[in-house]
Amino acid sequence: FTNNSHFRCSPSDSELSHQLHSALEQSGFTESRAALQSAAADALQQILRSRLNNSPFFVVGSYSEGWGNSLTTLDGRTDANSDIDVIYLIPGREYHQRGLCECDGAPEQHELVNGHIQCSGYTNNPADATHGCTLRPALDNVDACRLCRYPPIAPLLPNRVSNVSYPLLEALRKVLTSASSPCHVVHAASPDRGGEEL
Template identity: 60%
Template sequence: QGHPGVLESLLRARVDVNHQQADGRTPVYIASCRGHLKTVELLIKALADINIQAKTGKTPLYIASQNGRYEVAELLVRESILQCKLESIQPALRCAQEFGNSRVVNLLQLALSIGDSLPADNGSIAQRRPATCDSELSQQLHSALSQSGFVDSRAALQSAVADVLQDILRRRQTHDGYFVVGSFSEGWGNSLKTLNGKTDTESDIDMMQLVQGPLLHPTGLCECGAVQTVEYKNGHVLSPGFASSPSTAWLGSTLRPAFDEVLARLLCCYPPIAPLHKDRVFKSNIAEPVLKLLQQDLTSDSSPCHVVHAAPPGKAGSSSV
């Protein structure tokens, strides 16, 4: 409806600027149709894709040319030239000629003549020009992600689905010694492989199984008075007999993600928690009360202290970490 202030608020709330209605129309398409110049400017600045077609095959430039929206068409043409994406100009020109919009016809003919002098690599100017700062790189990445369909709304949906899958797995655990320790919803993001949201096969849920057996008593930390203790140094407990690979991989299916099963042993006590060291607390931006809550949560009965079975590379069977 051409309300820039409302649109600016929505953009700050990170709405999907390329959301399509059932008929395929996007916000920039609708604004171009109605001649809302300021709205189109704001959407382009927010990296809206001006080349998304409605189900009729019409682009924002086509509908602006059809309706004689000269200023909007001029803005869209300028952006098309900057991106070196001129394929929408010829259909828009034919439409403007058909509807007798002479000013738009002249504009589009000029744009085509300019386009003929541009490099034929079909790459945008932004892609050819090296980015000068992190913010520009971020904008280029955001634009590439958005144009490929990997937008905030789809990312949120993918996270929600991952959380549901992980919760189902938690509820189906049949053994008390099993714990979900990885985050599939974080894993798919960290393992993003292509711009359309496809993830690496290593995006999985990590399952930890606590092996039944006697507790391990770290030397210098144990307060149980145990006679037999194990060496502890910098987060490593040395104990013989374990393989280099700490996990067993289970393939996923269309009904569930893959997961890794990791074996672990219980310790009698928690070692010092690194983020809670005095020097770390002093340097941290995290408030000390929050760190204390973290310590309480980690040392509660629901969070058993454990070490994962794994050996350093080339030392399988000789020691575990």
């Protein structure tokens, strides 16, 4: 063969990671901007809670995580084609995972399969979308329920080798056991399982 271009190897995970990092930096996603956006999401969450009598609202998704939300202007406004995700935890409704639940006298327990609670009878679309306007961005409002505890998270499993620093793993472990960051489930299902999973 004189032309080996058809037989090139696929890029490694490391190469793909570097390409993604480079592309994000070139498009304006930097650590400082992500931190600023996350802080803005925290402030928005506190405003929502204080204006709505400390109701259990959480700003989630790419906006709160500081990496997305299609910010296209220097003043932090959200692009018209994007939105901010807000969940409301329904008081008193909690799901329990079979084999993981340690609650005393827990009611019905459900199987956890590939990140989905096997529980039927719910719609497949969890979001109630509201359009944005000049004064505020579009919102996706989602009702959610608590899960009695977080499912196992790979980097935190015993004897797991990880490149994540020990202090960061400990901070994550602390957050996952805190009452202020409950695990939640929404009415969303894997393909062809609509109405059968959460």
